[in-house]
Amino acid sequence: MARPIIGIISNQHTINDEYVVQAAGEINISAVADVAEGLPLLVPADPDKVHLSDLLENCAGFVFTGGRANVHPEEYGEAETPAHGTFDRNRDRITLPLIRALVERGQPLLGICRGFQEVNVAMGGTLYPEIRDLPGRDNHRMPPDGTLEEKFALRHNVEFSEGGVFHQLMGAQSVLTNTLHGQGIKTPGPRVVVDGHAPDGTAEAVYIDGAPGFTLSVQWHPEWNAKADPVSRPLFEAFGAACRDWADGQRARPMLRSA
Template sequence: MTRPVVGIISNHHLINDSYQVHAGGVMNTEAVANVSGCIPILIAADPRFVSVDELLEVCDGFVLTGGRPNVHPEEYGEPETPAHGDFDRCRDAIALPLVRACVERGQPFMGICRGFQEVNVAMGGSLYPEIRDLPGRMNHRMPPDGTLEEKFALRHKVSFTEGGVFHRLMGAPEVMTNTLHGQGIKTAGARVVIDGLAPDGTPEAIYIEGAPGFTLSVQWHPEWDAANDPVSRPLFTAFGEAVRNWAASKSARLLKSA
């Protein structure tokens, strides 16, 4: 039986300052293939090449990955400043309407880091450009030096709402996660439920209230060691199950209409 298809949203990069590519981390591919049990397909996140309607038909679910470029502040009604960093407006043009369409259809998606922020912005929320500059907040950014193991090491706790969605999924009220982000949620979008917080109050886990499909999104990077990490594995496993259910329901609809 063919595995369902998960579209992995890519980022735009320049190799050697001249060669343009759409790229995605191999860790995301491994997590989708080996833990979620789905076919990973890298999406060129650019409206010149793909449309949201096409993606919704081709893919059964989506992973909104992390990435260095940030969501442009115009998407949440604020002016651009140097603190907002680099942008990928083409990805904004695909990812934000894709989130809204998936919420409406009940099609599964998981937001990771930038993807977590995209989910909030897509639902009308806003972002802080730099969390570490806020009073009482810790530095959530990736360590500038060290091995990958050191950069993705577990660095702080995330506390979940008692009896909430993430608490039930993880089987624990509190977990340890890595942290590699500069921006974070300022105001939550409509129906965005903040279900997990870092010790300094930074939102770390969200879902969309009343959405018929899987919408769990996290500010940390669960794709790191997803097959073995006790926090990452249940997240990608539950996502894969949701994608399989969507694919099965799509097949049933097609058979019924045939």
């Protein structure tokens, strides 16, 4: 049986200040191929090169990856400030309508870091430009120094709602995760259910209420060490199973629901 095609949203980069590329991290590709057991397909974040209908028809599901650029605040009704950082309006033009279409169709999506924030914005929510500037909040950004292993080290717990979707999936109500983000959810969209929080109250895990398919998203980076990590592996395995069902014509695979 052929593996389901899973789209991985890429990010635009410039090599040597002149050569523009679309790229996705090797760890995203490995997580999709080795844990979700899908066929990775890199999706360029350029709406002039890809069309929404083609993506929906050819891919069984999508991973909305992290990235340096942030969702532009105009997408959630706020003015741009220096605190909002850099942007990629082309990626906004791809991801936000794609997320809404996937939710409506029941087609699987997995949001990671920026992707987590994109899901909230696509569903009508807003973002804080900088979590560490809020009273009582921790610095969730990537450590500036150290090896990749140190940057992606497990740094704080995430507490899930008792009996909720993530609690059931992980088999534990509290898990240890990495943290490498500056922005975060301010106001959840009307259907966005925050199912997990960091100790400082930052939203870390969400799903879409009433969606007919898989819509789990997380603020941390589960693609790091996904094959061996006890938190990352079940997330990608469940996402892969939902993608296989979609590709096999079973269409929507309901998420676990709270009791």
